[in-house]
Amino acid sequence: MDGNRLRFGLYVGEGSSHSWTWFVDLLERYRCRRVRFLDENDFCSQAPEQDVLLVSGGDTFAVARALKPAGAEALRSFLDRGGLYIGSCAGAYLPLHSSKEALCDFNFVKSRIQNLTRDLPPVERLPEKYAHRYGCTYVYHPAREEVRVRMAQGFPVWGGREIRVPLYGGPPLEDSGDIRPQAFYTGFTDRTVFLTGPEIAERVYLGRVAACEKSFGRGRMVLLGPHFEHPWFPEGNDVIHQWMRTHACVRREGQDPAAASPEAGRPPEGEPGGAWIQALKTEVSNMRIRAAALVRVSVFWRIGAKTYEPEKIETFLDAVWKRLRGVPPGARLVAARDETEGLLERAGDCHRQIRLLAEDIREGRDSGPRAEVLFPALKQFAVAFLAFYFRQAVPQPVSGPGGNYGGGGA
Amino acid sequence: MELENIYSGKILLVDLDEGSCDEEELDEDLIGEAIGGAAVNLALYRKHRDRDPVILGCGPLTGTFAPSGCAGVVTGKSPVTGRVCHVPLVLQTAVEMKYSGFDFVVILGASETPVRLWLHDELAEIAGADGLWGRDVWASTDWLRHEHGDDSVQALVIGPAGENGSPLAQLSEGYWGSRDIFGLGALLGAKKLKAVAMRGMGGLEVADGFFQEAVRVQREIRKGDFFQGKGMGPILSALGADGALVDTLSKRAHRSLASHNGAYAPYTFLMIDEAPDVWVESKKDEPGLLLTDPAGVLSLQGLGEAMPAVLRRIQRLGLEPNACGALLRKREIVDPAAAEAAIQELARGIGDLASAGVESVYSTAPWPLTRSEEERLVQAAGVFSHAVPPRPVGGSHADFAAPEDGTGRARWWLERMAACSILGLCPLSALLSPVFSPAEMARWASLAAGWEELDEEKLLGTCRRMISETLELGEPSGSVPDGWLSPDGESFLRELQQG
Numbered sequence A: 001m002d003g004n005r006l007r008f009g010l011y012v013g014e015g016s017s018h019s020w021t022w023f024v025d026l027l028e029r030y031r032c033r034r035v036r037f038l039d040e041n042d043f044c045s046q047a048p049e050q051d052v053l054l055v056s057g058g059d060t061f062a063v064a065r066a067l068k069p070a071g072a073e074a075l076r077s078f079l080d081r082g083g084l085y086i087g088s089c090a091g092a093y094l095p096l097h098s099s100k101e102a103l104c105d106f107n108f109v110k111s112r113i114q115n116l117t118r119d120l121p122p123v124e125r126l127p128e129k130y131a132h133r134y135g136c137t138y139v140y141h142p143a144r145e146e147v148r149v150r151m152a153q154g155f156p157v158w159g160g161r162e163i164r165v166p167l168y169g170g171p172p173l174e175d176s177g178d179i180r181p182q183a184f185y186t187g188f189t190d191r192t193v194f195l196t197g198p199e200i201a202e203r204v205y206l207g208r209v210a211a212c213e214k215s216f217g218r219g220r221m222v223l224l225g226p227h228f229e230h231p232w233f234p235e236g237n238d239v240i241h242q243w244m245r246t247h248a249c250v251r252r253e254g255q256d257p258a259a260a261s262p263e264a265g266r267p268p269e270g271e272p273g274g275a276w277i278q279a280l281k282t283e284v285s286n287m288r289i290r291a292a293a294l295v296r297v298s299v300f301w302r303i304g305a306k307t308y309e310p311e312k313i314e315t316f317l318d319a320v321w322k323r324l325r326g327v328p329p330g331a332r333l334v335a336a337r338d339e340t341e342g343l344l345e346r347a348g349d350c351h352r353q354i355r356l357l358a359e360d361i362r363e364g365r366d367s368g369p370r371a372e373v374l375f376p377a378l379k380q381f382a383v384a385f386l387a388f389y390f391r392q393a394v395p396q397p398v399s400g401p402g403g404n405y406g407g408g409g410a
Numbered sequence B: 001m002e003l004e005n006i007y008s009g010k011i012l013l014v015d016l017d018e019g020s021c022d023e024e025e026l027d028e029d030l031i032g033e034a035i036g037g038a039a040v041n042l043a044l045y046r047k048h049r050d051r052d053p054v055i056l057g058c059g060p061l062t063g064t065f066a067p068s069g070c071a072g073v074v075t076g077k078s079p080v081t082g083r084v085c086h087v088p089l090v091l092q093t094a095v096e097m098k099y100s101g102f103d104f105v106v107i108l109g110a111s112e113t114p115v116r117l118w119l120h121d122e123l124a125e126i127a128g129a130d131g132l133w134g135r136d137v138w139a140s141t142d143w144l145r146h147e148h149g150d151d152s153v154q155a156l157v158i159g160p161a162g163e164n165g166s167p168l169a170q171l172s173e174g175y176w177g178s179r180d181i182f183g184l185g186a187l188l189g190a191k192k193l194k195a196v197a198m199r200g201m202g203g204l205e206v207a208d209g210f211f212q213e214a215v216r217v218q219r220e221i222r223k224g225d226f227f228q229g230k231g232m233g234p235i236l237s238a239l240g241a242d243g244a245l246v247d248t249l250s251k252r253a254h255r256s257l258a259s260h261n262g263a264y265a266p267y268t269f270l271m272i273d274e275a276p277d278v279w280v281e282s283k284k285d286e287p288g289l290l291l292t293d294p295a296g297v298l299s300l301q302g303l304g305e306a307m308p309a310v311l312r313r314i315q316r317l318g319l320e321p322n323a324c325g326a327l328l329r330k331r332e333i334v335d336p337a338a339a340e341a342a343i344q345e346l347a348r349g350i351g352d353l354a355s356a357g358v359e360s361v362y363s364t365a366p367w368p369l370t371r372s373e374e375e376r377l378v379q380a381a382g383v384f385s386h387a388v389p390p391r392p393v394g395g396s397h398a399d400f401a402a403p404e405d406g407t408g409r410a411r412w413w414l415e416r417m418a419a420c421s422i423l424g425l426c427p428l429s430a431l432l433s434p435v436f437s438p439a440e441m442a443r444w445a446s447l448a449a450g451w452e453e454l455d456e457e458k459l460l461g462t463c464r465r466m467i468s469e470t471l472e473l474g475e476p477s478g479s480v481p482d483g484w485l486s487p488d489g490e491s492f493l494r495e496l497q498q499g
Helices: A020-029 A041-048 A060-082 A198-205 A233-254 A276-297 A310-326 A339-360 A368-390 B030-034 B037-047 B093-099 B137-148 B184-190 B208-220 B234-237 B243-252 B292-299 B301-317 B321-330 B336-348 B375-381 B406-423 B440-447 B458-471 B488-498
Strands: A008-011 A033-039 A052-055 A083-090 A131-134 A135-140 A143-151 A162-167 A180-188 A210-218 A220-222 A301-303 A307-308 B010-015 B020-024 B054-058 B072-077 B084-090 B104-110 B117-122 B124-127 B154-157 B193-199 B253-257 B267-271 B287-290
Touching: A008 A041, A020 A233, A020 A310, A020 B084, A033 A041, A033 A368, A041 A060, A041 B253, A052 A060, A060 A083, A060 A220, A083 A233, A083 B234, A143 A210, A143 B010, A162 A233, A180 A198, A210 A233, A220 A233, A276 A310, A276 A339, A276 B117, A276 B124, A276 B137, A301 A368, A310 A368, A339 A368, B010 B124, B020 B124, B030 B037, B037 B054, B037 B072, B037 B084, B037 B104, B037 B406, B054 B093, B054 B184, B054 B301, B072 B093, B084 B406, B084 B458, B104 B117, B104 B193, B117 B137, B124 B287, B137 B154, B137 B193, B137 B301, B184 B193, B184 B301, B208 B440, B234 B243, B234 B267, B234 B292, B243 B253, B243 B267, B243 B301, B287 B301, B287 B458, B292 B301, B292 B321, B301 B321, B301 B336, B321 B336, B375 B406, B375 B488, B406 B440, B406 B488, B440 B458, B458 B488
Parallel strands: A008 A033, A008 A052, A052 A083, A083 A220, B010 B104, B117 B193
Antiparallel strands: A131 A135, A143 A162, A143 A180, A180 A210, A210 A220, A301 A307, B010 B020, B054 B072, B054 B104, B072 B084, B117 B124, B154 B193, B253 B267, B267 B287
C-alpha cells in the first residue's frame, strides 16, 4: 500500500465524537500522509475525490442529519468511483437500512442489527452508556470494552485467527445475503464490561457479524462493529491496514488512485517555527494538567445521544500533544497565513473553556452548557492542528503497535 | 547505563537576573562520574558558583519503584552558616519535578521583583508573583494549585519569614515544611523567588526485573524486623521522646501517610479543629496539620496541648520549627498566645541568630535531643540536615553495623545521608531499616539503570568525595562552641574536609 499516494478523507463533522483520533494514529502508523479532515460540508464536496473514507464513532443520527441527502449522494458517487469506505461503530450503523428520518437517506447495506429490543433488560452498570431509543424500540449494548472476534477464513494475514478489539456501542449484525462477513464475535475477556447479564451479551453478540464488507461496483464498504482502529489494539489496526492494502491493489487495476504530482513524496519547504510553537505547547500542556484534574471528578455530560466524560477532553488534547511535544523550537514548519495565530487562538479559547468548566464544577453549577461549548471547540482545535501537522515533513509514527490497554470508550 | 530508566534527561537553567530559562541535556558522563542527586548538584554548583546558585536535584531512584524512592535534594550556600549544604526533599516535590521533565533545576541570580517558577511537560515559565508575595505558605500553595487547576501540583514555597530574610526561614514542600535547617527559605527570599511549582505528566522506563525486585525488597522491609508502627508516634518513641508527648499526639492522630513508594508511613496527620475519630469529610479545608519533622515536634513539646496549633502557625509562616522551639524555650514562653505572638515576630525577622540567643552549630538550631559525640559531630559537619535524626531510629547502631566509636558512627550517618541524597531515597527510611545499606542501595540503582559498574564501592567513593568537596566550599560563619566536641571529634572534622 502506498500511503504517500492514497488520499484519505476522515469525517470529523457534526455527530462525530472523539474516536476519529484513533484513525489518525492508525494512518500515521502506516505512514499515510494525504489526510483530509472533512466536516459535513467538506464531506459533500470532497468525499468523491478521496480514495478512502473513514467514519468512526459518534451519534449516528446526528451524522446523518448533518450530512443530509447530499452527503449520501456524495458517498454514492465516491463508491461509484471505486472508493473504499471504512465505518466503525457509528460509521457502521450509518449505511445500514433504516426507515428513520435522516438515516433513511443512507440505505446502502441490508443487514439487521442484533442489539435491538422492545423489552430492555435491566441495566447493571453504566446506565448512561447502555441504551437509547430507536423509535418504539431500543438499541442497547450489553457489553463493552475488549471482546474477541474471529476473522473469516481467507482474510489476508489474519484469516481464521481470533483477535481482541474494543467495543463501544458498535453493532452486531445478522449474516444477511447482502454482506460478506469478515469477522464474527466469538467471546469476551476478563476486560469485558457487562452492562447487563453476561448471558444476554452472549445471546446478542456471539456468532454475530462483527465486521463485513459489501461491494458497490468498483467501490467497497467495510463495516466494523468494534473499533478496530483503536491505537491499543495493533491486531485490529493491521486488519484495517490489510483492507486498505488490498483495496489499493484493486484500484490500480481500474484507475490510478491519485494523480501523482511532481511533489508527491517530497516534503514541502517550511519556515522556522519560532516562539509560537513554544506558546502552543505551553497552552496545550496547561490544558492537559487541568484535564487530568477533571478526570478525578465524578462527572459526565450528555450531549445529543452521546455521553462525554473528562477522559475525552484528554483524548483530544493527547492527539495534539503527542505530536506537538516533539517539535523542536527551530523546526521548519509549513503554515498557511494566519494559521499559527488561529491555532493559538483556538488553543486559548479551549483553555478558557476548560478553566470555566472546572469552576462550574467546583462551584456546584450545572456544567452541561459549558461542556456543550467545550467539546466542539476541542474537536475543532484538534482538527486544525492535525491538518497543519499532516502538512509538515513526513510524520513519524507516535503510536506504534502494542501499548497498554486502558479503555477509552466512545 | 540506560539513562531513560532513571532520568528525564534535562537540566533547567533559570536566570532570575534575565528572567529567562534555558535547558541542557543531561550528560551521561556527568552521571557516570557523580551518579545523581547531591553529587550532581555540587558539580553544577561549582560550575555556576559565581551566580550564587540554588540547585534542585533528583537522584536516579527518585520517582522509581525503589523503596522510598521519593527524595530529591536542594543545594545552596546557607545564609546562616555561609557553607554549602544539601537539604533533602522528602514529600512529593522531587518526584513531581522529575516527571515534569527536569532532573536538575539550577536557579541563578536574583529577580528585581517577586517571581515564581512553573515546571510542566519539559516547559518552564517564570511568572510574576506580586500577588503572592506576603501570603503565607498555605495560602500560596492553594493559590498555585488553583491557578494551574490541579491539586496534584506540588510546590516549594517560602512564607513571610523567607520574604523578610529571617534566618529562621524554611523552604517548605507545599504546606508541610521541610528538613531545611540552613535558612534556604531566606536564600530564595533574597532572590525574590516565591515558589517553584511543578506538575509531572511524564514517566520513566522500567528496566526488566526491576519492578519485581523492588516489590520483593519492600515486602522484606515491611516484615518489620527492625521497626514497626506507622506515623510519627513510634518514631518519637524510638528517639526517646517523653511518653506524654507521644500520648498527646496519638489522641489526635487521624491517619498516617507515606511518601512516594514509601517503605514506611512515617507522617501523621493530626487533627486540631475536629475530632480525629470522625470519618466524615471535613467542611474545613485543613482541620489539622501533617507532622513530618520529628525535630520540630520534639523542640516544641514544652507547649503541651498547644503544640500542634503553634506548629501549624510555624508551617504557615515558613519558619524552621526546631529553632522556633529553641527560642521559645530560651525566652521561657509556654503560653500559647505568647508563643503565637513570638512566632509572628520571628517571621518578621530577628537579626542574626547570635543576637537572638540561639545556639547555632552550623544550622538554625541543634538537634533537640543532642547527647552523644556522634550526634554533635554530624551537626558540626553542617553538610546534611540533622532534622533527619542524627542516629538510627529503627534499632541500635549495632543493628545497622555501625562502628562503636563516636567518629565512626558520625561517618556512618554522613555516608548514609550522602548515599540517600545522591540516589534519591528517603533518608529517614535509611535510619528505620538496615536493609537500606549502601550495598543494597547501590544494587537497586544498578538494577534500575542497567549500570553494572555502580556498586557499593563506587557509591561510597562518590559519597566521600561529595562530603569533602562540600566542606571546601563557602566561607563558614559561626563556629563550633568551645567544648562542643572532643579533640578526636575536631580531628575527625578536619579529616572529613580533607577527604
